[in-house]
Amino acid sequence: MQKFGFIGLGIMGSAMAANLVRAGFEVAVWNRSPGKAVELVALGAKRLETPQAVVESCQVTFAMLADPAAAEAVCFGKYGVLDAVGHGKGYVDMSTVDAATSRKIAAAITAKGGRFLEAPVSGSRKPAEEGTLVILTAGDRSLYDEALPGLERMGKKVLFLGEVGNGANMKLVVNMVMGGMMAAFCEGLALGTKQGLTTADILDVLDAGAMANPMFRLKGGAVTRGDFSVAFPLKHMQKDLRLAIALGDQAGQPLFTTAAANEAFKRAKALGFGEEDFSAVLKAIT
Amino acid sequence: MQKFGFIGLGIMGSAMAANLVRAGFEVAVWNRSPGKAVELVALGAKRLETPQAVVESCQVTFAMLADPAAAEAVCFGKYGVLDAVGHGKGYVDMSTVDAATSRKIAAAITAKGGRFLEAPVSGSRKPAEEGTLVILTAGDRSLYDEALPGLERMGKKVLFLGEVGNGANMKLVVNMVMGGMMAAFCEGLALGTKQGLTTADILDVLDAGAMANPMFRLKGGAVTRGDFSVAFPLKHMQKDLRLAIALGDQAGQPLFTTAAANEAFKRAKALGFGEEDFSAVLKAIT
């Protein structure tokens, strides 16, 4: 059976690594605070002392880190990934980072003779636990092929998108569409209820037609109950909209509707809803 | 078995009336150009000479007319609905008309002692044939109950939304959300492809997540092939966006994202795509 490394055992990472262990792979893990590894070790994983040790122990190492700073620390830090990555070793960074950070890590890894694959995911805690993430990979194709048996245990859908940066950009594009859809949806709810329609009826009609989708169903039900408990924080959605618009800026792509949606999310953030779910944009529209 | 009238045998109306006939109801029909009734008569319907005759022949008459002008002509014209509608007769207008026209017809019918139900539908030719329309009724509740056996043969989902005008307004709200979603979707496609992503990959990712919906699947596939053949004409979508924004105007509901989407559809119309499918807004965004 194939052997994998896994670095970063937060909420997402530990669920993803557990799916690898349960699938029968030999898995070596590392996390900054070692306590997080206890449960995985009980499942059968092996805890090592440094990222370097993990990379040395196998051909393909996955990483799932909190943000660009953590991704860079694990790669460039002492006893880090870079200290072990030569000789065709594969490093698959599944953290959500911007295209620039991704390209920087990729360049360092390949300069040392390693192979790099970026693989940000779409989906949060529950899909991570259930192994139903959508995984957006880009970079070294041979590494993709080699990592695929592992990736398929973590996600229900794995795409290879070409060169490094495309995974990060795909995530921005998808989140941007999500933000625009949410703003349009909330404007519809706001207008309809002002006309005397009920949210329940509006949701019912939307769900019966060609626009029916899990997000409207889930978020619509929640906002009807005044429930904005966070799945995807509004401030992160607004950040992604800002980054997507900046991408459009570089690419010569005007984005009028997205720009209006972005301002609505900014208003919501200014009103103090940044830490709530991104559906709380409704409160800035009503 | 219940007896129904059906006035207006265009593409939609004839398919809807046929579903009534096939379900075993006795159906009396009328159409301005009588040729349209031939097929229905072959199925078992009875053709009468005037709208008045249809209404006289049964307790509940459905109508499906092309536009507000036709709806008014059939109601107020010579040998029209109004000439027969007294004594608790029921008239169910399924045409797509604005709230004002609907209220005008309702007032005339009830002044004569009749009962009125507006029942615009969501869905086009195919759902009409398959009896899977979404039907948005509002008005007289007792008439709704009485017409329901017929409505349920024409639609998979029938809602009762309260007072006359709510059906028309619900349709605007839903189409408005659809227009905003389409604009956000097309901006995502435009941005992504400029970044070197393929439309197929973007569609794939969208379809794997919480936003997955039949419209993205259907329209995304079509626009990838450069196919903008019309299901819902762009100019009608733009008209509905305009009307929804006007509704927001009266109701004190600002609609920034919808307003931006509306301008995108207007640009598409100005570029000559008004008669194509509303997904052709993509060509005004790219």
Place this chain on the structure above:
Amino acid sequence: MQKFGFIGLGIMGSAMAANLVRAGFEVAVWNRSPGKAVELVALGAKRLETPQAVVESCQVTFAMLADPAAAEAVCFGKYGVLDAVGHGKGYVDMSTVDAATSRKIAAAITAKGGRFLEAPVSGSRKPAEEGTLVILTAGDRSLYDEALPGLERMGKKVLFLGEVGNGANMKLVVNMVMGGMMAAFCEGLALGTKQGLTTADILDVLDAGAMANPMFRLKGGAVTRGDFSVAFPLKHMQKDLRLAIALGDQAGQPLFTTAAANEAFKRAKALGFGEEDFSAVLKAIT
């Protein structure tokens, strides 16, 4: 000296008629409530009993009425303008009406053998009193030439813009630019003050550059004092923005920036500022 009629003696009309009288013209006046004419009669005007009598008494009659309904009433009503307007008589309607109303009145007048000039004005009470209005005429050129000596007493700037409807449309275009400018200006004030700049400094810098204009100076000073007392009501600005956008709709002209500004004015109206000055849009932006 030339003889003129003047119908409609509200705030604007009485000031304008007074300028004609003071310039030495013989002026016959009519107003629905006759009390309004007292002051003008004291100045030397002659009060007549009906619009018809005014039109009969001279070759060129001006009208300044509150809205399209009043403009139609005076024209089409009993003892109205139409009852006297034949034989080349000239009727100059200076009321602010939409292009459609203007064309309807024009058609009726010319059908009777009269001549018509629309002449909406830009400017409010003070310019009316000072004879410094901007007058936007369109329609019959010979009537324009004949009315010019009077128009030049009422305005500092008189333009002839071609066919009937162009005056009304020009007013919409100009007010639309004004609304967009005001929204941009208020966004600048809101952003700047959030950065710790003072409104006074921002106004100072704007006033020193190529953008310097009386509106920023006047409104900027007022809003700094929290003074939104009405010169041009916000609800009227929002109506003009809506009409301008509708004009763009017909003409195939997308107006993204204006549409966003319109939504800001709608938000201000929804917040209850419709009766304040249009600069109160600031309160919906901050």
Place this chain on the structure above:
Amino acid sequence: MQKFGFIGLGIMGSAMAANLVRAGFEVAVWNRSPGKAVELVALGAKRLETPQAVVESCQVTFAMLADPAAAEAVCFGKYGVLDAVGHGKGYVDMSTVDAATSRKIAAAITAKGGRFLEAPVSGSRKPAEEGTLVILTAGDRSLYDEALPGLERMGKKVLFLGEVGNGANMKLVVNMVMGGMMAAFCEGLALGTKQGLTTADILDVLDAGAMANPMFRLKGGAVTRGDFSVAFPLKHMQKDLRLAIALGDQAGQPLFTTAAANEAFKRAKALGFGEEDFSAVLKAIT
């Protein structure tokens, strides 16, 4: 007579330094390419070999550099400003840089015991030559007082705006209003001409009212002739709009109208008009 240093003799800087010399101040100058100093030396300026030498030779040194990179090079480079700036020396950076660069330079200067004033200008070549710039200073108040006799020779309007960064931010705010105004203006021109009005008439009416301003007059005349020769490049305006929107992002200030205007400028840039005057946004709106 006071003695000043002047670093950076491009189009703007040489004109500004010349105004100091002509006013009778003793002026020591430096420029990277020494040829630029010839004319100024002929007028009476003294050319020195390094920025360090200029700062050493006097109490107050002005700098006018092309961009943030040049501003940093002159400050932090070998024989740079920092090498001489101790003991209360004053450094007035008039370059257009972002608030962050400005704060970085300020911190370095004050850490060495020097005083810093940022002083970006509004206005281009002609106002620089005529000494009619608008100068937006912020930072050390005592240095402001000391530099004022020089600043007043270079500008017609000199403001002191508080702490370092406020000058840069004021410039963004003002340019942002300018971009929004230009977009609204161009939408008005586009709509009006589609209605059959002439640009000349629209300009005439705007110029007769409360919105009259030099920019509409100047740019309106030019665009009527199809003249988009550059005074302020469109790509720079778009950059300033982007930065202003980013500022709003940090400050919690939604900017819907500006965001729409920004997208219009982005469309113009995407269409290839980035190097033309910012009034070329008209070509992306028509």
